Structures are given as structure tokens and as C-alpha cells.
Amino acid sequence: MQASHTHQSSTRNSVYRHSSPAQSTTSVSDNDDEDFNKSTFFVSPEPVAVSPAQWSRLHILPNTSGSPSAHNSAGSYASRLPPEILIHILKHLHSSRDLYHAMLVCRAWCECSVELLWHRPNFSRLTTLGKMMRVIAGEDQTFLYARFIRRLNFLYLGSDLTDSLFSRLAQCVRLERLTLINCTSLTDSALTRVLPCCPNLVALDLTGVVETTDRVVVALASSTKRLQGINLCGCRKLTDKGVLALAANCPSLRRVKLNGVEQITDEAVSALAKSCPLLLEIDLNNCKKIxxxxxxxLWVFSANMxxxxxxxxxxxxxxxxxxxxxxxxxxxxxxxxxxxxxxxxxxxxxxxxxxxxxxxxxxxxxxxxxxxxxxxxxxxxxxxxxxxxxxxxxxxxxxxxxxxxxxxxxxxxxxxxxxxxxxxxxxxxxxxxxxxxxxxxxxxxxx
Structure with a gap:
């Protein structure tokens, strides 16, 4: 087990050692509303872990409270900290390297830091994504890593992200924010298959994903009731049908970007205005049928615009x-x-x-x-x-x-x-x- 855990830790360090990629162009957090024009579409104040991570069934250890090492650990001040306090402290470690080293301190620290480390993996190269995929697909996982991932940004990969790679993300069932800017190789079949597997999505950026169709958006809307922000700029195949599905199923929508979606008409825009009372931002640039x-x-129903x-x-x-x-x-x-x-x-x-x-x-x-x-x-x-x-x-x-x-x-x-x-x-x-x-x-x- 120790060898397996060491190998996975090495892989994680590779995945997280890169600086965060640029954010996409919309924000969902209210705290960032004034910075909307500063490329902060998907920003949240801090990681969401509030309890220690659960070990996978293969790595649950027996109770060793009688061993000398356990006795020494129990006597340390660090191990006596309640997990909630320890997690709150670890949240203030902004460096992935620091979180990685905190995870190696002891079992308790590992449980409290691993989810913070996996909260938002970064990818500047396709090889880095491949390493993460091998970890989350492995049978001998120390933790169920895919469940820790809340944000994914594929801005730097673009067309290199293929259907086969993207389909493996269906395991990330707790994903909340997903950026797929200019991932032009993705087809509507892959999008329709994967996006409904992420019911906790609150923000999705499909800018330039040209194969986004009504079928994709209808499937997304039917499963992501908490959706607050969606960017569909350049999705020219989209029509009123997809936008009407969003209006009918996602009443919490706050930010909707439809720049260049030339097929939409008054029906779709009026539905958003009437069904989404929290609407803060709408982009209808180049929607020439409006x-x-x-x-x-919009003026009558969207008082918070x-x-x-x-x-x-x-x-x-x-x-x-x-x-x-x-x-x-x-x-x-x-x-x-x-x-x-x-x-x-x-x-x-x-x-x-x-x-x-x-x-x-x-x-x-x-x-x-x-x-x-x-x-x-x-x-x-x-x-x-x-x-x-x-x-x-x-x-x-x-x-x-x-x-x-x-x-x-x-x-x-x-x-x-x-x-x-x-x-x-x-x-x-x-x-x-x-x-x-x-x-x-x-x-x-x-x-």
C-alpha cells in the first residue's frame, strides 16, 4: 500500500505544480460581480471541503491505537486539532506544493488536505491531464479522487481535448465549475453523455465549442437544476429550444452569454427574463433576430440586472x-x-x-x-x-x-x-x- 500511495502522491504533485490557468469570462460568485470584465467567470471564494476525506475501501486501516506510533501521534498537538479547525487552517495554504507536503505529515492531515489539493487540478499540457486520468481510473486508489474534483479548466488544451479523454470525466460527479473554451474537438454526443453526470454544476463555459447543439443544452438543463452561469458564445447551432430548456429548468441562472447565437429569437430571451428572476448579466451581442x-x-422582469x-x-x-x-x-x-x-x-x-x-x-x-x-x-x-x-x-x-x-x-x-x-x-x-x-x-x- 505504501508504494502505491507514494506513486499516486508523485502523480498528484505533477498535476498540481503548475500555476492556475487564466479563468474564463464569466463569474458565478456574488463576491466577484464587480470584476466581471476581468475574466473571472468561474470564481469562488475558497475550497469547499468541510470534513475529512474518506479513504477508499482498499485503504481503510485497522484500529492501531495501541501501537507506539499511534501513541506518539495521539500525543502531538497537531493530531489533537478537530478536523474542522485543521481544514480551516489548511484552506489558507494557497500553494499546491504546501498542501502536498501537509498531506504527508500524518494520516489525519492527509484526510484533511487531500480534498483541498484535488479541488481544482490544473492542466497546461495534455500529458498532465493523462496523469490525472490514470490516477482517477486506477483500481488501487488511496482515495476516490474523482469525487474531490470541483473545478476543471481546459482553456490551455483547446482542441487537444478529445471525446475519449472528456468521457472519462463522467466520474467527477461533484464537479461544480467546468471551462471548455475552444475545445472544438468535442462532439455533441460526448457532451450529451458527460454533462448530465455532473448534477452539481453551477457554472459552465462552452465558448467556441461549435458542436454544442440543442440536444446538449436540453440534457444539461434537465440534470443541473443549480446552474447559475452558462457561456454559450459562438455556439451557432443552438436555437430557441435549448435556451427555453434552460429557462424552464434552471431558475437560479444569473449569468447567460449568448454572443453570436444568431438563431435565437424573442421567445427565448423573454423566457429567460420571466423565469430567471435572479438574472444579473446577459450577453445578446450579435443576436440579430432579437x-x-x-x-x-428584460427591463420589466430583471430588476437586478x-x-x-x-x-x-x-x-x-x-x-x-x-x-x-x-x-x-x-x-x-x-x-x-x-x-x-x-x-x-x-x-x-x-x-x-x-x-x-x-x-x-x-x-x-x-x-x-x-x-x-x-x-x-x-x-x-x-x-x-x-x-x-x-x-x-x-x-x-x-x-x-x-x-x-x-x-x-x-x-x-x-x-x-x-x-x-x-x-x-x-x-x-x-x-x-x-x-x-x-x-x-x-x-x-x-x-
């Missing part, structure tokens, strides 16, 4: 956004005496009047939503007065009046993009400089 109707639902990305949603008009306070005054003056003079889509939907402020909204991207006018900007800034990052590049109908509305954001505004808004003049920019004193970046490019 119209005013579903975006209005912090980031809304609607870049290149070319069908959007002023009707998708909160109405300007002036709209209510105008409506009180009576019906439009010249109804045929304004045959726009906005006339088909009533002004969107909200009864609450969107004080949590920090980021709004409306790049290339070219139908927007000054009126929508006035409405947005009136209900979301704490926006930090406002992207209005290529909104060509905006004028100085829009900038004057933006001035109302005052000290809260840090980043402003107004490139290719050719009707904006120096006069409003001067007012902006005096009003938004904490502005860090402004884009006024004209070409």
Missing part, C-alpha cells in the same frame, strides 16, 4: 427601452393629431414606463443599434443613474441632446463610447467633461 419585445421584458450587452441587435428601436420622462408629459397633451406622420415601429408598442430604478445596472452595450435616438438615452439614464460603462458606438442618430442626458450620470460614469456618432459637437462634450468628473475613457472616433 427585437424590442424581448428587451422590454448589472450588465446588458445588446451590440449589433439591429432590430432594436427606442421602444425597447424605458421611455423618457418627457414622453409621459407629451402623452397627457392628447392623441397625436398627425398619426400618419410617424409610421414607426415605436408607435406599435406603448412607451415603457417602469415603477422602479435600475440602480444595479453598471454596463450597457448598444453598439451599432443604429435606430436609437436621443429619446431612448434620456429614458435609460433616468432609470439607471449609476451606469459606469456605456457603449453607444455607431448609434448614428444620437445628437448633443443624448450627451446632455448622459451628463446626468455624473460621477458614476467611467467609460463612454461615442465613436461614429457624427452629430455630436464640442459643446455637449464640454458639458460632459464638467459633469462626469470620474470619466476614465471616452471614445469619439469618427472613422
Amino acid at each position: 427585437t424590442d419585445a424581448s428587451v422590454r421584458d 448589472r450588465e446588458m450587452r445588446l451590440s449589433h441587435c439591429v432590430e432594436l428601436t427606442d421602444a425597447a427601452f424605458p421611455a423618457s420622462p418627457k414622453t409621459e408629459v407629451i402623452s397627457q397633451l392628447g392623441p397625436n393629431p398627425f398619426p400618419s406622420a410617424t409610421p414607426f415601429l415605436a408607435d406599435k408598442l406603448p412607451p415603457l414606463r417602469l415603477t422602479r430604478q435600475f440602480d444595479h445596472l453598471r454596463m450597457l452595450d448598444l453598439t451599432a443599434c443604429s435606430a436609437l435616438t436621443d429619446e431612448s438615452i434620456e429614458g435609460i439614464t433616468a432609470v439607471a443613474p449609476k451606469i459606469r460603462n456605456l457603449v453607444l458606438a455607431k448609434c448614428t442618430h444620437l445628437t448633443d441632446a443624448a450627451v446632455e442626458s448622459i451628463c446626468g450620470l455624473g460621477k458614476h460614469l467611467h467609460y463612454l463610447h461615442l465613436g461614429h456618432a457624427g452629430s455630436i459637437t464640442d459643446r455637449s462634450i464640454s458639458t460632459l467633461a464638467r459633469s462626469c468628473t470620474r470619466l476614465r475613457y471616452i471614445d469619439l472616433a469618427s472613422e
Whole structure:
């Protein structure tokens, strides 16, 4: 047994000696909400082990309390520490090497540190993943290592991760966070087979996994009821069917990224807004079938929204956004005496009047939503007065009046993009400089 344990320890040291790879692009932990743009999609404050690990049946030792070595161990201060306290102390060891050495101190320390060590194995090379696979597949395991793994990040492996390798991860039934960015070799069959084996998933990043289909997402949604964050950017085969399954089965969703999923329509977005009340961030960039109707639902039902990305949603008009306070005054003056003079889509939907402020909204991207006018900007800034990052590049109908509305954001505004808004003049920019004193970046490019 000692030889086997030494070999496995050597393998573990190889698996964990690398520094952590870069995180993916979404966060699930509330503690990291302000750092969403700093590539922290899957971040959790600390490892989750709270009790000593259980030895595998092959390595359960008989009671040796009468032996001299056991007597000496029992007399040490370290061995007298309650496991809960020891685990709490070991959690503060951020170096995998330190955890590895702590595991070799004694049996009690091994039980309390092994799960912390296996909590998030890192892979910068395919050979490292192969070593881990051999350990978790071995019949003579000191512990059931696969059950300790809570996070896996395959960012550095990309297309090297094949179906055969990925299928072995079905043993990691307690997996909570999985990053598969640009793992383009994975097929929908492998994804459909493995992902439902991880019912504790709270965050999944499938960015660039081009074979992700509705079948994959439906299977995932039916088994991962605790899912809080999902990144499906670039999954072009996905349709409303998959997103509707997420909305129906995963009410705890907080972050949903659908950038470039061009087949989804208003039905899917409205379902997310109505079924996922905790929604904090949504990315609909380049979802060109989205119209005013579903975006209005986001404003109505997603009161906690912090980031809304609607870049290149070319069908959007002023009707998708909160109405300007002036709209209510105008409506009180009576019906439009010249109804045929304004045959726009906005006339088909009533002004969107909200009864609450969107004080949590920090980021709004409306790049290339070219139908927007000054009126929508006035409405947005009136209900979301704490926006930090406002992207209005290529909104060509905006004028100085829009900038004057933006001035109302005052000290809260840090980043402003107004490139290719050719009707904006120096006069409003001067007012902006005096009003938004904490502005860090402004884009006024004209070409």
C-alpha cells in the first residue's frame, strides 16, 4: 500500500505544480460581480471541503491505537486539532506544493488536505491531464479522487481535448465549475453523455465549442437544476429550444452569454427574463433576430440586472427601452393629431414606463443599434443613474441632446463610447467633461 500511495502522491504533485490557468469570462460568485470584465467567470471564494476525506475501501486501516506510533501521534498537538479547525487552517495554504507536503505529515492531515489539493487540478499540457486520468481510473486508489474534483479548466488544451479523454470525466460527479473554451474537438454526443453526470454544476463555459447543439443544452438543463452561469458564445447551432430548456429548468441562472447565437429569437430571451428572476448579466451581442419585445421584458422582469450587452441587435428601436420622462408629459397633451406622420415601429408598442430604478445596472452595450435616438438615452439614464460603462458606438442618430442626458450620470460614469456618432459637437462634450468628473475613457472616433 505504501508504494502505491507514494506513486499516486508523485502523480498528484505533477498535476498540481503548475500555476492556475487564466479563468474564463464569466463569474458565478456574488463576491466577484464587480470584476466581471476581468475574466473571472468561474470564481469562488475558497475550497469547499468541510470534513475529512474518506479513504477508499482498499485503504481503510485497522484500529492501531495501541501501537507506539499511534501513541506518539495521539500525543502531538497537531493530531489533537478537530478536523474542522485543521481544514480551516489548511484552506489558507494557497500553494499546491504546501498542501502536498501537509498531506504527508500524518494520516489525519492527509484526510484533511487531500480534498483541498484535488479541488481544482490544473492542466497546461495534455500529458498532465493523462496523469490525472490514470490516477482517477486506477483500481488501487488511496482515495476516490474523482469525487474531490470541483473545478476543471481546459482553456490551455483547446482542441487537444478529445471525446475519449472528456468521457472519462463522467466520474467527477461533484464537479461544480467546468471551462471548455475552444475545445472544438468535442462532439455533441460526448457532451450529451458527460454533462448530465455532473448534477452539481453551477457554472459552465462552452465558448467556441461549435458542436454544442440543442440536444446538449436540453440534457444539461434537465440534470443541473443549480446552474447559475452558462457561456454559450459562438455556439451557432443552438436555437430557441435549448435556451427555453434552460429557462424552464434552471431558475437560479444569473449569468447567460449568448454572443453570436444568431438563431435565437424573442421567445427565448423573454423566457429567460420571466423565469430567471435572479438574472444579473446577459450577453445578446450579435443576436440579430432579437427585437424590442424581448428587451422590454428584460427591463420589466430583471430588476437586478448589472450588465446588458445588446451590440449589433439591429432590430432594436427606442421602444425597447424605458421611455423618457418627457414622453409621459407629451402623452397627457392628447392623441397625436398627425398619426400618419410617424409610421414607426415605436408607435406599435406603448412607451415603457417602469415603477422602479435600475440602480444595479453598471454596463450597457448598444453598439451599432443604429435606430436609437436621443429619446431612448434620456429614458435609460433616468432609470439607471449609476451606469459606469456605456457603449453607444455607431448609434448614428444620437445628437448633443443624448450627451446632455448622459451628463446626468455624473460621477458614476467611467467609460463612454461615442465613436461614429457624427452629430455630436464640442459643446455637449464640454458639458460632459464638467459633469462626469470620474470619466476614465471616452471614445469619439469618427472613422
